[in-house]
Amino acid sequence: MISSEILLGLPGYEITAAEERSGIVHIQARFAGAVCCPHCSGLDLRLKDRRRRRLRHEDWGLRHTLLELETRKWLCRGCGRTFWQRFPGILPRMRATEPCRRAVCQRHYDGISRSRLAARERIASATIERWFVDWLSHLCSERVSLEWPMILGIDEHFFSRRHGYATTFCDLKNHKIHDVVLGRSEAALESYLARVQGRHRVQVVCIDLAPAYRALARKYFPQARIVADRFHVIRTVNHHFLACWKEIDPAGAKNRGLASLMRRHRHNLTLQQHQRLSAYLREHPALESIYRFKQRLTYLLLEKGRNHKRCQKLARRFLSDVAALRCCGLAPLVALGHTLYAWREEIATMWRFTRNNAITEGFHTKMEVLQRQAYGFRNFQNYRLRVKVMCS
Template sequence: LDLTYNRLPRCSHCSSKKVRKKSSYERKVHHELIGHRRTILRFKAYKLFCNECGRYGNQQFPGIAKYQRSTERLQVQIFHHHTSGISQKELSLQFKQGKATIERWYHRRYQIEGNELLNTPCPKVLGLDEHFFSRKHGFATTLCDLKKHKVFDIVKGRREVDLNHYLNSLKGKDRVQVVCMDLSNTYRSLVKKHFPNAKIVADRFHVIRLVQHQCMMTYRELSSSIKNNRGLLALLRTKPDKLTSHKKIKRDTFLAENP
C-alpha cells in the first residue's frame, strides 16, 4: 500500500516542530494481515535537522517504534496468535518473518504488557486463592478482579514471607473495598495488614466445603459404619431433587435409624 503522511514532522529528540527537511527516503514497513493477505506499507520519510536542539534525526511515525520495520499492530497480532498456541514455525510461514524475529517481538510485547499490569491499580473487589502447581514450583496465589471476572495477577508462594514484597509494591491497595478468600489465617493477616479499608468475605466454595465437612463428622458420630459406606455418603451429599426414588428411600432409612 502506498501511503502519504500529512502531519508536520517532529524532532525525534525533543519533539519540536521547528525542523528542516534535509533529504527524503522511502520506507517499507510490514503491517498486520488484511484477511489472509500480507500488507506492506510504503511511504516517504525525511531526514530532519532540528532548529531547537541542533541535532539530526530521522522522521518518526505513530504506531511504528524506533528502529522497527514493522508496525505495532502487526507485533500485537503475532503476540496474540503465539499466545493462543500457534507455533513459531507456522507464524514464520504465514507472516514471512524469521523465528528469531517472532521470538524477539513476543518477548518485547510481553514486557510491555507486563509493565502495564504493574501500573494497573488493584481492583475494588479482590479475590484471593491458592493453587498447587507441582512439587518443584509448589503453591501460587491467584489474585482476581471479581467485578470483571478476570485474573488480575499470579504470585509464586502462599506464605506471608513470599507475598510481602509483592503486596508492598502493589498500587491502589487503599481503594480495595472487599476481599473474598478462604478461611486461611495467613491470608486473613495479610489482608488486615495490606488492605486496611477492605472487608473480609468468606469464599462461598470454602464455606460450603466447611459445612459439608462438619456434616460428615456428625454422620460419623451417629453411625460408625458410615465411614466405609461410600455410596451412602454420596447420597447424603447429593441434592434431594437429583435423587431417584430408590435412593431417597435408602437415605430416609438411614436418617430414621439415626434421628
C-alpha cells in the same frame, strides 16, 4: 481514486506504486505530512541522507504485504542536531508497522499458537512472543486500576511444580482479577501487601478457611469484615463427616454411590435416592443421627442475607451445635468442632453477606485453560501479565 489512508490504515501516507511479486504485495509509499525536528520542533531543515525502509504491514487477505518507504536524514539548522525522519504508526527501529504487530498479537490472543503463527506469518517465534508481551503490557497499563477493590476475594491456585502456589486477589464487585502474586504464605505476600496503596478502601474480604489468609486480612485490612467462603465451609463439614462415616462403617463408606448421596444437600436428592439413603441409614442408627445433625448444620450454613436479629438466633444455634461436636467423642467430628469454633466470627459474617469466592474459582478455571494453552509457564511475570489482561 481510493484514499491511501483507508488502504493502509495509517494516516498521512500516499501510495505511489503497488505490485505483487511471488505472492507478496509490495507497496511503495511516501509520507506526505510535514517533517519537523524531534528535539526543538524546528522546521528549517537540510537533507543529509536518504535510505529505503522495508516494513511488514497488515496482510491483505492471505497475501503478505511489504511497505517500502523512503526515509530521510535531516540536519536541523535551529539546534544543529541530525535525525532520521519518524513516521506515524511506525516505531523507531521496528521492522513492522503497528497495525501489523497488532494483527499478529490479536491472532495469538485468539488462540493461534506461536509456532503456527510464526510459520504462517514467516516471523520468528521469539519475535511474536516479544511483540505479544509488549502488546499485553500496553493493554494492562490501560485497564488495570491501582486501587484495591471494595470487595476483595483471596484464594490460592496451583502455578507450577517448581514455584508452587500463587495467590489470587479478585475484585468480587466488578468481576475482575485485581492481581496474582507468587506464594501463599504470610512471608511471601507481606511485601506485596505492604507496597500497594489504598488498602483502606477494602470493606469486605472473602477467604476460604486458611489461617494464613485470615492473619494477613486482619493485619493489612483491619477495617474490613472477613467473610468465610460458604462453599469451603460446607466442604470441610462434609470432609470430616465422611471421615467419621469411614470409622463407623468402613465397608459402606467405600460405596461411591452412597458417598455421593451422603455428600449432597437433602433438596438435591430425588425421591428414589432419598429412599435408598434412608434404607441404608435405618441399618446404622448411630450414623443416622450423625447424618441428621450434618444436614441441620449445612442448612444453617446455607443461610444468607439475614438481619442482625436473625443472625443472633443463628449464632446461638451454631454455637450449641459446635459445642455438641466438640464433646461427642468421635475424633473427626471433634476436629470439625474445633475448626468451626476457630472460624465462628467469619462464619457468622457469612449469614449477613451473600458474597463468596465463586467468582474467584471461576477465574481459576480460566487461568487453568490459559496454562494448558501455553503448555505451562516458567516465568511467573509472563503468566501474571496474561492473567491481568485476560481476566479483567
